[in-house]
Amino acid sequence: MEWSGWLRSLTLFVFVISMMFGSLSAQRMIAHRGTVKDAYNFWFYVPPVIAMPDSAVVPPLVIDSLKGEEGDLLEAMVRKPLVIFLHGASLRGTNLSQVRRYGTLDALSKGLNLDAYVLAPQHPTGGWQPERINRLVDWAMERYAIDSTRIYVLGMSMGGFGTIDYASEYPNRVAAALALCGGDTPKTNHKNLLKVPLCILHGTNDHSVPWESSQRVVDSMRAVGDTTRLIYRLLPGQNHSMLSHYFYFKSVYDWLFLHSTTDKWRPVRRRYGFIGQLAQKHPSPFEKSDKQITIK
DSSP states (O other): OOHHHHHHHHHHHHHHHHHHHSEEOOOEEEEESSOSTTSOEEEEEEOOOEEOTTOSSOOHHHHHTOOHHHHHHHHHHHOEEEEEEEOOGGGOSSOGGGGGSSSHHHHHHTTOOOOSEEEEEEOSSSSOOHHHHHHHHHHHHHHSOEEEEEEEEEEETHHHHHHHHHHHHOTTTEEEEEEESOOOOTTOOHHHHTTSOEEEEEETTOSSSOTHHHHHHHHHHHHHSOOTTEEEEEETTOOTGGGGGGGGOHHHHHHHHTOOTTSTTOOOOOOOOSGGGGGSOOOOTTOOOOOSEEEO
16 A cells, blocks of 8 residues: 555544544534634634544544545535625624624524534624625635535624625635625626526515515516526515524525535525425524633
8 A cells, every 4th residue: 555545544544543532512503703814804603523533623634634534524514505695784892792692603502403514603894895704705615514515694684685695706606695685786786697607585574675675686686587596575564673583593594505506506405394384483682691702
């Protein structure tokens, strides 16, 4: 056996042994301030993973050192999706704890089981800037075993606008997107949006961001091409805050995870059950929980 082949086999062997005698690392929710230049402060959620003793994750370097069948096996066992959660205007500021008032992070603290990394930036003021979000994604990709073909973005209100803009700026990076009661901005590239499996939902009784805001996105997309990758639903009688409940439905993330940038033709998965779940009762998304926080 060649030296390189022996080394690959040894690395895989060490990993398998670590899984047998290692432990299941606890999930971590870490606050980062000033970590990434010209970006946002952010929360980063690390899901529970099988890890070597005293290690949180198997670093990308270990995975990338393996080639062939060994590397494919290790990658399939380790790499996980990345979910980007973009908050609305009410959570802007410099107090990172605000970002946990509602949304994906709050859902995780209330028991949502999500086998994925979560990136939740905080915008201090103004609207979301896709390039600043993308610097955070690059940071995460360099440090964690993230599946680069399964990066998802979702957001509500201002976060819905940010979701549309980020997906339109980086259509080859975003595997799927969910925009709740959002809209577009002058920087939106509607032709690029046609490349992304995208779900847009808006309540007809929304007095904060009228449903026509989402309708304009759809009309602009239809004006420039084929919208076969788009799911668009107006929700009769639903107001602005009601749509925040979608962040708490496991089926929302299951739908996102059905998509990959490696899918042939990148079709949108039209079998979905989460849209009808909004009528079900759900605990208030504004209950606070400060468990498992690490401040940086």
